[in-house]
Amino acid sequence: MGETLALLSDVLVRATPLALTGLAVAIAFRGGVWNIGADGQFLAGATLAAWIGVALGGTHLSLPLALLGGAGAGAVWAGIAGVLRSRFGVLEVISTIMLNFVAAFGVSYLVRGPLQEPTHVYPQTPSIGDAAQLPVLVPGTRVHAGILIALVLGVIAWWAMRHTAAGFRLRVTGANPFAARSAGLVNVERVTMRAFLLSGAFAGLAGAVEVCGVTYALYENLSPGYGYTAIAVALLAQLDPLWTLAAALLFGVLEVTAAALQREASIPSTTAAVVEAAVILAVIAVAGWRTRRVEQHA
Amino acid sequence: MTAGLDAFLQGTIRTATPLALAALGETMAERAGVINIGLEGSIIAGALAATIAAQHAGVGAGIVTAMLAGLAVALLFALFVVKLRADQIITGTAISMLALGATGTIYRIVYGEMGTALTVPTMPTIRIPGLASIPVIGAALFAQPVVTYAAYALVPLIAWWMYRTHAGLALRAVGESPEAAAASGIRPGLVRTLAIAADGLLGGLAGATLVLAQAGTFVEGMSAGRGFIAIAIVALGRWRPIGVAIAALVFGAASALQYAFQATGTRAPYQLFLALPYLLTLVALATARGRSIAPAALARNEEGE
Numbered sequence: 001m002g003e004t005l006a007l008l009s010d011v012l013v014r015a016t017p018l019a020l021t022g023l024a025v026a027i028a029f030r031g032g033v034w035n036i037g038a039d040g041q042f043l044a045g046a047t048l049a050a051w052i053g054v055a056l057g058g059t060h061l062s063l064p065l066a067l068l069g070g071a072g073a074g075a076v077w078a079g080i081a082g083v084l085r086s087r088f089g090v091l092e093v094i095s096t097i098m099l100n101f102v103a104a105f106g107v108s109y110l111v112r113g114p115l116q117e118p119t120h121v122y123p124q125t126p127s128i129g130d131a132a133q134l135p136v137l138v139p140g141t142r143v144h145a146g147i148l149i150a151l152v153l154g155v156i157a158w159w160a161m162r163h164t165a166a167g168f169r170l171r172v173t174g175a176n177p178f179a180a181r182s183a184g185l186v187n188v189e190r191v192t193m194r195a196f197l198l199s200g201a202f203a204g205l206a207g208a209v210e211v212c213g214v215t216y217a218l219y220e221n222l223s224p225g226y227g228y229t230a231i232a233v234a235l236l237a238q239l240d241p242l243w244t245l246a247a248a249l250l251f252g253v254l255e256v257t258a259a260a261l262q263r264e265a266s267i268p269s270t271t272a273a274v275v276e277a278a279v280i281l282a283v284i285a286v287a288g289w290r291t292r293r294v295e296q297h298a
Numbered sequence: 299m300t301a302g303l304d305a306f307l308q309g310t311i312r313t314a315t316p317l318a319l320a321a322l323g324e325t326m327a328e329r330a331g332v333i334n335i336g337l338e339g340s341i342i343a344g345a346l347a348a349t350i351a352a353q354h355a356g357v358g359a360g361i362v363t364a365m366l367a368g369l370a371v372a373l374l375f376a377l378f379v380v381k382l383r384a385d386q387i388i389t390g391t392a393i394s395m396l397a398l399g400a401t402g403t404i405y406r407i408v409y410g411e412m413g414t415a416l417t418v419p420t421m422p423t424i425r426i427p428g429l430a431s432i433p434v435i436g437a438a439l440f441a442q443p444v445v446t447y448a449a450y451a452l453v454p455l456i457a458w459w460m461y462r463t464h465a466g467l468a469l470r471a472v473g474e475s476p477e478a479a480a481a482s483g484i485r486p487g488l489v490r491t492l493a494i495a496a497d498g499l500l501g502g503l504a505g506a507t508l509v510l511a512q513a514g515t516f517v518e519g520m521s522a523g524r525g526f527i528a529i530a531i532v533a534l535g536r537w538r539p540i541g542v543a544i545a546a547l548v549f550g551a552a553s554a555l556q557y558a559f560q561a562t563g564t565r566a567p568y569q570l571f572l573a574l575p576y577l578l579t580l581v582a583l584a585t586a587r588g589r590s591i592a593p594a595a596l597a598r599n600e601e602g603e
Contacts, residue, residue: 034387034597036335088584093333093387093597094533095583097526098576105573113567231391268406270518273399280392281378288382 007256009141013214015252017042019150020206021226022233022244023157024074024199030161030239031195032174037081037096038203039227040103044077045070045204047107049132049211050125050218051115057129066132067149067208074204075197077103082196086189092196100227108220115218124219134213144213151245153202158241170195203227232276235283251276306551306558307438312512314550315446316341316504320528321535321542322452323500328532329460330493331473331486331595335390336375338525339397340368340498344505346401349516350408352418352509360418361445361506368502369495371397376494380487383599394525402518409516421445421511443511445503449543452500457539469493473593501525534579536591549575 021038028035035041049070056062077099084090108123110116117126134144161167172180173191180186206226211218233251237243258272320341327334347367352360375393378384409416421443429440460466468489471479476486504524509516531549535542552575556568 036387036391084580084584090580090583091333091592091597093335094529095580098530098580101523101526101530101576102573105569105576109567109569109573112569228391228395231388232395235388268403270399270402270406273395274403275399277392277396277399280388281396284378284384284388284392285382288378288384291383 005141007260009138009143010256010259011249011252012147013142013144013252014255015248016144016146016150016213017206017210017223017226018229018233018251019154019245019248020209021203021230022237022248023150023154023241024202024206025227025230025234026237026239026241026244027157027161027170027202028195028199029234030174031170031192031199032177033082033192033195033199034091034093035078035081035096035196035199035203036093036231037078037099037227038199038206038230039223039225040096040100041074041077041200041203042207042210042223042227043103043107044200044207045074046207046211046218046222047103047110047115048073048204049208050128053128053132053212053216054115054126057132060131062129062132063134063212066128066212067205070208070211071201071205074207075201077204078196078200079193082193085196086193104220107218107222111219117217122219124217127216128212132212133216134209142214146209146213149205149209150248153205154241154245161241166194203230229276232280235280238283302558302562303434304437305561306554307435308441309554309557310547310550311438311442311446312550313553314546315442315449315511316507317524317527317531317549318449318543318546319445319452319500319507320504320524321531321546322449322456322539323497323504324528324532325535325537325539325542326456326460326469326493327490327497328596329473329537329593330469330490331476331593331598332379332490332494332497333386333390333529333597334372334375334494334497335387335525335529336371336393336397337390337497337501337528338394338521338523339375340371340501341505341508341525342401342519342521343367343371343397344502345509345520346405346505346516347502348506348509349416349418357419357421357510360510361503364506364509365499365502368500368505369498372494372498372501373491375498376491379494379599380491386597386599398519398521405516405518416515418509418514418516420514443507445507445511448503453539453543460539470593473595476595501528504528530576530579533592534575534582536582536586537593545579548578 024038049066052066052069053062081092081095084095085092111123111125115125117124134146137143137145169186169191173186173188177188181188233247234244237247254275255272258269261267262269320337324337344364344367348360348364351363375389378389379386423441423443426440430436468484472486472489480486508520527549531545532542535545552571555571559566559568
C-alpha cells in the first residue's frame, strides 16, 4: 500500500514539469513558433526562482515572487529568440538550441560560482527558505501544490485558446500567417512575440515549480530533458491544453514505470525514451497519412 | 607554456574533428533546405555501432558500420520528412530521442547494466613526415588519426562539389526554392533524401571518431549534444564548407580551453568560455541578417510535388 502511494506520488511529481513544459510547447507550436528551447527557459526560471528563494526565503512573499520571477525569467529567455526572429530574421529553431546551451553552461557556472552553497563543496545553491517552498499536499508523499498550478493553468489555457479573441488570433497566426496578415485580421508580429513570451513563461514557471516543490535547490542537470519530452507530450495531445495535461500524466506513468521495471526486472529505463519517440513518430505518421489521403481525394 | 600551447592546439583539432564532420554533413542537408535535428541520433548510433563492430572486427569495420548506422537513422528521418512531409523539427527531435534511448537500451542489453570496463581498439596517430615537425602547429595539425585527415580533405571537396558541379547547384536550388527547382526538372524529394543520407553518413563517422579516435569506449549519451552543436557550427560558418570548418575550430578551441584550464588547476569560470561560441553564433546570425544567408527554404517542406 505504501509502495503504491509512493509510485503514485512519483508519477504526479514527474508529470508536473512535463505538463507545464508541454503547455509551453503547445502554446508556441499553436502560434507557429518552433520553440525547442523549453529546456533553457526551464533552467532560466529555475535559476531566478532559486536565487529569490535563497535571498528572500524567510519572507511570506518569497514563494509567489519565486514563481512569478521564474515565469518572467523564462519569458525573457524565450523573448531573446523572439526578438532575434522578429528583428533579425534568425530562425528560432537555431536560436533556441543556442540558448539551451547557454542556459546550461550558465547554471553550471552559477552553481560553482556566485550562487554556490556556502561550504563550496557541492555544485549547487543552498536550500531555498521554508517560506519559498510549495506546500506538500498529501503528508508523507512528495506531492506538492505545483500539480494544482499545472492543472489550473492547463484549464485556463484551454479556455483562452478556444473562447477568447487572443486564442483565436494565436491559432490563426499559427495555421497560416500569410492569410492572417493579408486578411488584415491579425498583427502577426505582435501575436508571434506574445507566443514566444507566454511559452517561455510556462517553461520558466515549470523550472520554478521544480525548484520550489521538489529539489529546493538549483544544480546542473536539473532537467533530464523536460523541454524535449515536452514536445512529445504536446504532440500526443495534438497541441490541446487539456489533452496536454493527460499526456503529461501518461508520460509520468511511463517514466516512473520504466524506472521501476529497471529496478525489478532489469529492463533498461532508456526504453521509456524509445516509447516516447515512437509516440511522436506514430502521431506524425498518422497525420501525414491523413493529409495525403485528403489531397488525393481533393 | 609551449607544452600547454601544444596541448591546447592538439585538443582543438581533436575536439573539432567530429564536430567538423557532422557539421559538413549538416551543411549539405541544410543547403537542400532540411534542418536535420536528428543528426544527434546518427552520431550516437554511429558511436555504438563503431564500438560493437570494432570489438569484433577491428577499427576499419567499426568505421564502416558506424557510417551505415548513421545512414539508417538519417533514412528514417528522410522517410518522415520527405515521404510523409512531416515537420522537420518535430521529426528530428523524435529521431534523436529514439536513437539516444535505443542506443542506451541496446548497450545495456549487450554489455550489461554497468557496462563492464569496455575497451575498443583505436585509430593510431599518423605523423606526416616533415609537416608534423613544423613548429607550434605541426604536431597539432599533422599528428592526428586518419579521420582528421579525412575531414581536411572533405572541406575543399564538398566546397568544390557544392559550387562547381551541376549536382551541387541542384542541391542549393532545392534549398532556396524547391518549387522553382522542380519546375526546372530537378526532383526535390530525391535531392533532399540524398543530402540527408550524406548527413547521416558523416554523422555516423563523427560518432565513430568519438569512440575510435578519442574515448576508446562507449558511454550512454556520449554524443553529448554534438548534433545540436553541429547545427550551431553550420550557422556560424554561414552554410559554407570553409566557413563551417573554421567555425568547428572555434567550438573546438572553446572546449580545448576548458581542458587547459582544468589541467592547470586555474579556477577560471570555464563554463563561460564554453558558452561563448553559442553567443558568438547568435550575434553572427543577428548581424548577418540570418534570413538572407540561411537557405531560403530551410525547415520548410515543399508545397506539392
